[in-house]
Amino acid sequence: MNEYSQGFEADTGKILKIVINSLYSDRDIFLRELLSNASDAIHKRKFLGQTNPAILNKSDDTIEIVIDKKQKTIEITDSGIGLAEKELAETLGTIAKSGTSSFLEEMSENDNNKDAAKTLIGQFGVGFYSAFMVAEKVVVTSRKAGTSNAYFWESDGQNGFNISSCGQSPNVGTSIKLFLRKDAKEYLDSAKLKTLVKKYSDHITVPITIKDSETEAEQANSAQALWTRPSSSITDEEYTEFFKSNFGAFDEPYLKIHNKTEGAIDFTNLLFIPKTAPFDLFEPERKTRVSLYINRVFISKDIEGLIPTWLRFVQGILDTTSLDLNVSRELVQNSPILKKISKSITKKVLSELKKKLKKSPEEYDAFWSQFGKVIKEGLYEDFENRDKIIDIIRVFSNKQNTNITVNEYLENMADGQDSIYYLTADTLKQALSSPHLEGFKSKDIDVLLMTDPIDAFWMSQMAQFNDKKFVSISRDTYDLSAIGSKETKKPKKSKAAKGTIELIKSHIEDLVADVVESTSLVDSPVKLVASEGGLDFNLERILKAQNPEYEGTKKILEINTSHELIKKLPKKSIDVQKALSRVLFEQARILDGEMPSDAQKFSQDLITVSLND
Numbered sequence: 001m002n003e004y005s006q007g008f009e010a011d012t013g014k015i016l017k018i019v020i021n022s023l024y025s026d027r028d029i030f031l032r033e034l035l036s037n038a039s040d041a042i043h044k045r046k047f048l049g050q051t052n053p054a055i056l057n058k059s060d061d062t063i064e065i066v067i068d069k070k071q072k073t074i075e076i077t078d079s080g081i082g083l084a085e086k087e088l089a090e091t092l093g094t095i096a097k098s099g100t101s102s103f104l105e106e107m108s109e110n111d112n113n114k115d116a117a118k119t120l121i122g123q124f125g126v127g128f129y130s131a132f133m134v135a136e137k138v139v140v141t142s143r144k145a146g147t148s149n150a151y152f153w154e155s156d157g158q159n160g161f162n163i164s165s166c167g168q169s170p171n172v173g174t175s176i177k178l179f180l181r182k183d184a185k186e187y188l189d190s191a192k193l194k195t196l197v198k199k200y201s202d203h204i205t206v207p208i209t210i211k212d213s214e215t216e217a218e219q220a221n222s223a224q225a226l227w228t229r230p231s232s233s234i235t236d237e238e239y240t241e242f243f244k245s246n247f248g249a250f251d252e253p254y255l256k257i258h259n260k261t262e263g264a265i266d267f268t269n270l271l272f273i274p275k276t277a278p279f280d281l282f283e284p285e286r287k288t289r290v291s292l293y294i295n296r297v298f299i300s301k302d303i304e305g306l307i308p309t310w311l312r313f314v315q316g317i318l319d320t321t322s323l324d325l326n327v328s329r330e331l332v333q334n335s336p337i338l339k340k341i342s343k344s345i346t347k348k349v350l351s352e353l354k355k356k357l358k359k360s361p362e363e364y365d366a367f368w369s370q371f372g373k374v375i376k377e378g379l380y381e382d383f384e385n386r387d388k389i390i391d392i393i394r395v396f397s398n399k400q401n402t403n404i405t406v407n408e409y410l411e412n413m414a415d416g417q418d419s420i421y422y423l424t425a426d427t428l429k430q431a432l433s434s435p436h437l438e439g440f441k442s443k444d445i446d447v448l449l450m451t452d453p454i455d456a457f458w459m460s461q462m463a464q465f466n467d468k469k470f471v472s473i474s475r476d477t478y479d480l481s482a483i484g485s486k487e488t489k490k491p492k493k494s495k496a497a498k499g500t501i502e503l504i505k506s507h508i509e510d511l512v513a514d515v516v517e518s519t520s521l522v523d524s525p526v527k528l529v530a531s532e533g534g535l536d537f538n539l540e541r542i543l544k545a546q547n548p549e550y551e552g553t554k555k556i557l558e559i560n561t562s563h564e565l566i567k568k569l570p571k572k573s574i575d576v577q578k579a580l581s582r583v584l585f586e587q588a589r590i591l592d593g594e595m596p597s598d599a600q601k602f603s604q605d606l607i608t609v610s611l612n613d
């Protein structure tokens with residue numbers, strides 16, 4: 001007999017402790033996790049059996065729960081695909097993806113983060129390991145379909161596991177026996193287990209039976225896939241339970257979309273949008289989470305192309321009778337039918353989100369803060385849906401001091417305005433204090449403040465919307481003189497002012513394209529603007545990305561000649577004038593979110609200026 005022990009992959013014991021701690025009050029969920037694995041295994045056997053009939057189950061599929069009050073065990077047995085010896089070691093020997101441990105530790109240090117930690121744990125797929133919340137020992141016996149030997153896997157969840165062969169076995173499938181912890185004896189009560197099955201696992205399509213020494217086996221679930229029922233017969237609680245038990249959520253979804261589509265292509269979708277973003281939303285290897293079923297048979301959790309990547313936070317199921325079960329996953333993935341279904345559900349999600357936005361902009365903004373960045377990817381990736389996406393994006397209006405839609409911006413444009421003005425910055429605070437806004441404020445022209453890195457990208461990429469150009473007020477050239485009230489402050493061109501400008505220019509000639517008197521600054525002394533004939537901002541960005549040394553074209557420094565500091569400048573010594581002129585230039589860069597062009601000189605200049613004030 002072949003027997004061996006193996007330590008867990010690094011971190012497993014540690015993670016397990018954290019999981020047990022933060023999930024303790026929800027430890028009932030161990031059952032739904034094990035039942036959901038059992039159901040997946042049965043579906044997998046059915047699916048693989050389509051192309052390899054030898055492994056199909058000839059009798060009825062079942063999931064049995066047997067309670068042994070004497071041994072203090074519960075055992076869950078399924079007629080699924082089973083696990084080969086190697087799979088036992090590999091799939092049950094690793095708990096989660098690398099990096100999970102440090103992440104979880106950080107989360108669990110802070111008690112306020114417990115809910116967040118829970119949400120995350122749900123997504124890590126620690127599913128099987130939740131058994132250790134109630135068991136001090138777990139024994140898995142499994143025979144893989146298509147083989148004749150069964151194997152044991154045994155572990156206390158802390159010190160690794162043992163695997164041994166147990167020879168030939170009559171039954172294909174997996175049985176998981178839990179030796180309950182002292183504080184978990186409540187799970188020996190069949191009535192309790194029945195309630196849990198009903199609550200968390202009712203939708204599992206395979207009958208789940210429960211039996212203890214005193215009772216006959218009794219079916220505990222209705223075994224009907226939730227999505228096959230008419231939505232009018234399903235309560236909100238049922239939807240929420242389904243969402244929680246299938247997608248590791250601990251709260252209600254923000255949005256649920258359940259439809260049956262009939263016609264050239266038949267399919268049913270039951271989709272959810274969670275309230276909080278998963279931790280791995282921006283990980284490149286993150287897969288989408290819409291499970292594909294063909295005629296109720298589970299095919300895959302992550303068929304590529306079923307939902308666009310800019311909707312990768314949508315979770316749920318898609319069940320269709322229009323695809324053929326007998327074909328490979330690759331064929332399914334590339335099928336034109338799948339593409340059509342994808343198009344159709346994308347449109348549905350967009351129109352449902354639009355409705356949600358209309359109904360409650362406040363709630364929508366909470367959703368937007370979680371997923372807005374991802375949706376914006378659609379603006380440059382999904383040309384076909386761009387106009388619909390732009391309808392549901394939220395942008396911050398400087399004038400209204402709240403989120404609005406781009407359409408609302410267009411509706412409220414000033415007389416004579418033909419561009420959509422925006423300002424990008426790292427934070428809202430930085431944007432709000434930008435000197436670039438001063439001219440717009442004084443003319444009551446709205447500016448969209450954008451703080452996601454992706455914003456500058458999609459807007460320059462899109463170039464315009466409804467014939468209105470997107471114009472960056474810190475990087476592009478523009479002219480406000482024809483907009484709104486006509487009383488643009490004309491530069492006074494006083495002799496003194498002209499002299500000051502020339503003076504500053506003489507000191508920083510090498511740094512700027514020009515120095516001019518500002519017509520728009522009110523409170524700030526300076527700002528940098530694009531020079532006419534300078535390179536397009538977008539082009540410059542690409543050049544910079546290709547060559548880090550590339551400095552970009554020089555800008556124009558606008559001077560507010562009514563500012564006290566500027567008025568004082570000519571009275572200073574030449575050295576101080578020089579230092580102050582450079583400080584003004586660097587300050588304007590910093591306010592645009594850039595680094596000083598010469599940090600060392602900048603700090604020396606600051607000292608010179610301060611000492612001579």
Ligand code: ADP
Binds near residue numbers: 037080081082
């Ligand atoms: P997840 O289900 O999210 O992958 P789990 O920890 O619950 O994570 O399970 C890990 C893996 O172990 C599963 O993906 C599956 O391959 C295997 N597994 C678990 N339970 C069973 C079972 N009853 N039958 C067959 N394979 C199983």
